Amino acid sequence: MKPQSASSSLKNPVKFRMPTAENLVPIRLDIEIDGQRFKDAFTWNPNDPDSEVVVFAKRTVKDLKLPPAFVTQIAQSIQSQLTEFRSYEGQDMHTGEKVVPIKLDLRVNHTVIKDHFFWDMNNFEGDPEEFARTFCEDMKIEDPEVGPAIAIAIREQLYEIAKQGVASVRESRTNKKGRRGMEHLSTSKVGSPALDLGKLFDPDASVQRGKSECDAFEPIVSHLSNEEVDALEAREERLPR
Numbered sequence: 199m200k201p202q203s204a205s206s207s208l209k210n211p212v213k214f215r216m217p218t219a220e221n222l223v224p225i226r227l228d229i230e231i232d233g234q235r236f237k238d239a240f241t242w243n244p245n246d247p248d249s250e251v252v253v254f255a256k257r258t259v260k261d262l263k264l265p266p267a268f269v270t271q272i273a274q275s276i277q278s279q280l281t282e283f284r285s286y287e288g289q290d291m292h293t294g295e296k297v298v299p300i301k302l303d304l305r306v307n308h309t310v311i312k313d314h315f316f317w318d319m320n321n322f323e324g325d326p327e328e329f330a331r332t333f334c335e336d337m338k339i340e341d342p343e344v345g346p347a348i349a350i351a352i353r354e355q356l357y358e359i360a361k362q363g364v365a366s367v368r369e370s371r372t373n374k375k376g377r378r379g380m381e382h383l384s385t386s387k388v389g390s391p392a393l394d395l396g397k398l399f400d401p402d403a404s405v406q407r408g409k410s411e412c413d414a415f416e417p418i419v420s421h422l423s424n425e426e427v428d429a430l431e432a433r434e435e436r437l438p439r
Contacts, residue, residue, distance in 0.1 A: 211290040211367050217319045217356055218326055219372070223283045224353040231269045236268060239350045242276065244283055251276050283357075291363035292370075293319040298359050306347045308427055309339060310417040317356065325354040337419045 215221045222241035229236045238258075255272040258264070297316040304311055313333075317324065330348035333339075422430070 209246075209388055211292050211363075214286040214289045214291040214364055216324070216353065216360060217293065217317070217322055218324045218353070219322065220325075222353065224350050224357055225276055225279050226350070226354070226425060227272060227275050229268060229275065231265060231267050231271065234265065236262070236272070238262060239347065241350070241353065242280060244280060244287070248277065251280070273364060286361060286364050289364050290367040291360060292366040293363055296320075300355050302348060302353055304347060304351055305413075305422070305430065306344045306426075307341055308422045309341050309344050310418075310422060311339075311344065311348065311422045317352070319356075319359065326356075333417070337417060339419060 220241075221244065223244050224239070225242050227237060233259065239333045250268070252273050255269045255276070258272060259268045293425065296316050300315055300317050302311050302313040326349040327345070330345040333348060334345045339345075
């Protein structure tokens with residue numbers, strides 16, 4: 199998809215959706231009941247019937263042998279996140295001729311990943327899952343849980359930026375004499391400014407590393423020992439939730 203000009207996007211915003219090929223909702227669960235904790239992250243099709251939420255919750259609890267009380271908590275958490283996502287559907291969203299910075303800084307089991315790259319908000323054919331698969335292949339990561347975690351991290355950041363795009367339209371319509379609408383989209387969740395796509399990258403690409411950024415943003419993958427993982431997990435357990 200060819201990017202629109204900034205002025206065109208301001209006058210003709212697109213309808214809200216994830217700037218990816220599949221319009222999926224990133225779901226994150228972190229539930230604790232009676233000292234037992236369940237954490238998970240995955241994607242959900244917002245067009246699936248709500249009845250599937252309870253089916254999923256029951257199956258998860260059964261498969262993981264969790265207490266029955268988790269069924270309600272899991273279902274409610276998923277449903278609330280789906281409701282928020284659906285509240286944006288049909289609303290106008292600014293994108294503009296912009297790429298936005300995406301930052302990876304996560305640990306999955308024994309693997310720590312740090313990376314920084316740019317994503318084209320106008321390319322609705324981007325595929326975080328394919329990016330994650332390629333990343334794992336290139337970095338020779340064998341843990342099958344790493345790829346999905348990377349894809350979720352990307353989708354969560356894109357979702358936050360897309361929500362900012364909706365807020366940008368609302369604000370520009372209620373304050374036409376204020377700042378230009380695209381300025382509201384200039385800061386992403388990771389706190390870095392969006393950059394002009396035409397100045398940095400091939401406009402047909404959805405995710406790129408600028409030549410001048412390659413050294414600074416070279417991916418870093420490290421592997422922790424069992425002792426290091428135990429120490430990190432113990433530290434995380436002490437953090438307030």
